[in-house]
Amino acid sequence: MSAETWLEQLHDNGYRITAARRAVVDTVFSSTHALTPSEVHDAARKKYRALGLVTVYRTLEKLEELHLVQRVHQPMGCQAFIAAGIGHQHLLLCQQCGRVEFFEGDDLDALTSSIAKKTGYQIKEHWLQLFGLCSDCK
Amino acid sequence: MSAETWLEQLHDNGYRITAARRAVVDTVFSSTHALTPSEVHDAARKKYRALGLVTVYRTLEKLEELHLVQRVHQPMGCQAFIAAGIGHQHLLLCQQCGRVEFFEGDDLDALTSSIAKKTGYQIKEHWLQLFGLCSDCK
DNA sequence: TTCTTTATTGAAAATCATTTTCAATAATTA
DNA sequence: TAATTATTGAAAATGATTTTCAATAAAGAA
Ligand SMILES: [Mn+2]
Ligand SMILES: [Mn+2]
Ligand SMILES: [Zn+2]
Ligand SMILES: [Zn+2]
Numbered sequence: 359m360s361a362e363t364w365l366e367q368l369h370d371n372g373y374r375i376t377a378a379r380r381a382v383v384d385t386v387f388s389s390t391h392a393l394t395p396s397e398v399h400d401a402a403r404k405k406y407r408a409l410g411l412v413t414v415y416r417t418l419e420k421l422e423e424l425h426l427v428q429r430v431h432q433p434m435g436c437q438a439f440i441a442a443g444i445g446h447q448h449l450l451l452c453q454q455c456g457r458v459e460f461f462e463g464d465d466l467d468a469l470t471s472s473i474a475k476k477t478g479y480q481i482k483e484h485w486l487q488l489f490g491l492c493s494d495c496k
Numbered sequence: 497m498s499a500e501t502w503l504e505q506l507h508d509n510g511y512r513i514t515a516a517r518r519a520v521v522d523t524v525f526s527s528t529h530a531l532t533p534s535e536v537h538d539a540a541r542k543k544y545r546a547l548g549l550v551t552v553y554r555t556l557e558k559l560e561e562l563h564l565v566q567r568v569h570q571p572m573g574c575q576a577f578i579a580a581g582i583g584h585q586h587l588l589l590c591q592q593c594g595r596v597e598f599f600e601g602d603d604l605d606a607l608t609s610s611i612a613k614k615t616g617y618q619i620k621e622h623w624l625q626l627f628g629l630c631s632d633c634k
Numbered sequence: 635t636t637c638t639t640t641a642t643t644g645a646a647a648a649t650c651a652t653t654t655t656c657a658a659t660a661a662t663t664a
Numbered sequence: 665t666a667a668t669t670a671t672t673g674a675a676a677a678t679g680a681t682t683t684t685c686a687a688t689a690a691a692g693a694a
Contacts, residue, residue, distance in 0.1 A: 359582075386578070386579060387579055389578065390595055390596060391578070391593075391594045391596060392576040392577060392589075392594065392596055393576060393577055393578070394575055394576050395575060395577075398577070418577055421577075422577070425580055426580055427577045427578060427579055427580055428577065428578060428579075429571070429573075429574050429575070430574065430576045430577065430578050430587060430589070430596065431569040431574040431576075431623075431625070432574060432589070433567070434567070435569065435573060435575075435576070436567050436568065436570060436573035436574055437532055437533060437573075438530040438532050438567065438568045438569075439524060439530060439531055439532075439536070439556055439559075439560070439565045439566065439567060439568065440524070440527065440530045440531070440565060440566060440568050441525055441527070441564065441565055442563055442564055442565055442566040443566070444497075449568060450615060450617055450619070451530075451568070451570070452617070453620065455529075457528055457529060458528060458529060458530055458568065459615050459617070461615065463607075463610070464604075464607055466602075466624075469601075469602055470626060472601070473588060473599045473626060474628075477588060477599065477630075477631075479588055479590070479597070479626075479628045479629060479630050479631065479634070480628045480629045480634045481588070481626050481627070481628035482591065482628045483626070483628070484624065484625065484626050485569075485623065485624065485625040485626075485627075486622065486623065486624050486625075487569065487622065487623040487624075488608060488611060488617075488619050488623075489619070489620055489622070489623075490612075490617045490619035490620045490621075491617060491618045492617050493615075493616035493617065
């Protein structure tokens with residue numbers, strides 16, 4: 359899979375291929391880091407100087423819609439708060455009404471050591487979050 | 497654990513107990529939904545009309561620092577993007593340099609059905625994300 | 635209790651991120 | 665090539681968050 363594939367996919371979905379989109383696609387396609395719209399803008403402007411930030415937002419929107427990019431959540435990123443769980447717990451959210459529950463008892467040790475071995479990372483923590491419908495909403 | 501405990505903890509850490517903080521604490525402590533600063537403001541103003549939105553931000557900041565509240569990430573919340581993984585994959589992020597890897601092979605079926613039974617939720621999807629240090633950074 | 639000190643407050647202003655509007659431009663296809 | 669229409673970037677509008685500041689109120693000392 360190459361950056362060209364992304365452009366083809368855009369085209370196949372009725373979107374035009376432009377210099378601006380090329381620059382954004384090339385940038386995001388090959389990045390090994392999660393990039394904010396502003397970071398994409400800075401990087402992509404090296405390839406296409408006239409690129410506007412608005413176009414970056416609009417192109418990311420389309421790439422997300424086509425499932426070519428995905429969002430990366432980082433610790434300080436979302437502004438929504440709930441009373442913290444006690445000890446090691448994770449969240450379960452209702453996709454309909456927003457109700458939040460905590461659960462515990464996950465065991466990811468086998469998984470994390472296998473991933474650590476495969477990737478060479480030293481794994482420090484994990485996030486696990488479940489989504490579904492609560493008893494009222496389902 | 498009660499809302500009073502949170503106020504005591506604030507006090508024990510050198511913060512003063514005020515009507516504004518009481519209102520925010522009472523609101524967040526007892527919520528079953530994740531609340532944005534603005535939602536906290538709306539709700540808490542029913543208890544303390546003069547409450548300013550700025551104070552909500554400042555109080556949440558302190559509650560987070562004391563680990564009394566935690567952030568809740570929701571699908572559209574974070575603006576940072578990366579080329580999507582193919583099929584069912586999850587992310588591993590380097591806390592030092594931001595490098596992102598994908599991994600697969602997690603099996604959470606046993607866990608999710610156990611949680612479904614315990615909570616009455618119908619579980620539709622899960623997020624799993626690992627954090628650590630990449631081979632260069634560790 | 636009263637006094638003193640100093641953290642905390644809310645309003646307003648400033649900043650930063652995101653979205654909308656719009657006329658000019660460029661990609662598509664007939 | 666010409667006509668159509670999606671796309672563009674600039675600028676303006678909106679929305680969220682942070683900073684500044686003078687007034688106030690909590691806490692501890694007297
Ligand atoms: Mn866990
Ligand atoms: Mn999985
Ligand atoms: Zn997030
Ligand atoms: Zn690293």
